[in-house]
Amino acid sequence: MQGSSFRRSSVAGLPAGSGSAFPALLLVGLFFIVPVVALLLRSVTDPEPGLQNYATLFGSGTYVRVFLNTFLVASVVTAVTILVAYPVAWMLAIMPPAFGSIVFGIIILSMWTNLLTRTYAWMVLLQRTGVINRALMGLGIIHEPLPLINNLAGVTIGMVYIMLPFMILPLVGTLRAIDPMTLRAAALCGASPFEAFRRILLPLSLPGIAAGGLMVFVMSLGYFVTPALLGGTSNMMLAEMIAQTVQSLLNWGLGSAAAFVLLVVTMALYAIQLRLVGARRAGGGL
């Protein structure tokens, strides 16, 4: 991939010698390329050779709707995650290291807690008779329980919570690398804190936002448990639909086709974003 901005955060760089890269290539082939090719083959051979699975996929309003829902949910989740993660990451970046590691520990700990448990916990918190609605009603702020679950709001809250660490970690890395003197210089030149943020901090932290945002978006596209439990059927995501198609209807060809289309779209988005971020970085003249 041409994404120079990602090289820093990528897995330990391989030596340039082509011979020593062979085991890695073999692993990539085994664990990535073979399954994808098998998926593609299945989508055009099951139950019979041809493109009928793709015709069904694009011909049925249901799948198209579920595709669009999936991208809508992933976009909303990514946007909200960035908004929530940014101040947290900034706080972590400027905090004394001793405090920082405690906060880091808390964030990591939440990542290590079982996903299903955390999702069920949100279910209990968010429902009409849950703690949040009861508290708000008890305080007289609302009179009818807010619809926080089985809809887009529920999925967004649950998924943002789960995605936060994946956004915060790359952001902290980028923010820490920014010289605080640049902000002081901006202030000396008369910039208000907001101006300094908009014209200095935000552009400089864009690579971190892009890296985290892409990760969150791509992970959200394939998410299963949380949307299944906190969402409603009108914002059903593709993973759940594929699971039903494969497990219950035993229509593996159609399920494979849906999975393959999602993969292709995801990779296309990835390529576009890399190009955009790469270009902006070049234009920013770092």
Add this chain to the structure above:
Amino acid sequence: MKLILTGLLAGLLAATAAKADEMAFTSWGGTTQEAQTKSWAAPFEASSGIKVLQDGPTDYGKLKAMVDAGNVTWDVVDVEMDFAIKAAKDGLLEPIDYAVVPKADLDPRFSNEHAVGSFYYSFVLAWNKGTVTGEPTGWADMFDTQKFPGKRTFYKWSAPGVIEIALLADGVPADKLYPLDLDRAFKKLDTIKSDIVWWGGGAESQQLIASGEAAFGQLWNGRVFALQQDGTDVGVAWNQNLTAADVLIVPKGAKNKDSAMKFLAAATSPTGQAKFAEASGYAPINTKAKAEMPADAVKALPDAHVEGQINLDMNYWAEHRDEIATRWYAWQTK
């Protein structure tokens, strides 16, 4: 290194040898599988010396993958009847050996050439007595949001039940349900769509009703039974309860077919069925089983409510699965 290899090899050989008197039983997990283990597997192990390994949850995709790959690690699987009918047609199942599994006392509604009944359940109308005033009496009340306000919870997936409930609520007589009038059913469901909360699994259905998140629900009677056992104040309407069965099947190419058939014989015996029914609140498919059960346990079964009881037509569902599913998800995701 060589030592380790030899050890591994010996271990492998031992494992293969031990396999001769082992078999794998797969079901849905939770309280149902616990009851199956206790009522069927444990006594069977004791009497036959065949060890029954437990696996799960049942996954139709996995089952098909095993048969397709010719590497079947499940010997007996608890599945839904409509799936069994379709799977038999697709060549995924071994025929049941009725020379080993005594057939005479089995309820003929729930057994066929490739499947033998596991237990049968009813979908009932349940409600949280803390949040509901009044007493709903049938499915029509579940669609009457004027008389009975609150959220209602239905089974999320395209499966026998919800369509029938909508039609019954719309006034279709029980004996005229099939062939299902999907247009009419979805039109009826449209009237309460915004009041529906879906449950995807039994535990979720219990949670929704117990917390009052949903005031009413279409629940498996065994799940209501368990809630009541836990002391939750839940009301049940048995009127128009909808019955369907789970069945036990043997996947094609199962490695321990002989043991599997012996297990089926034990599981469907009057004693095995009686014990399971008592533990789960689901009804036995062996007609001799009730005689072995305490009287108050019999009262908790769908069997005690045959009046107004409606059998879901699994043959119809097996045949129209895909067509119904297409319509179902199109309506649901809209």
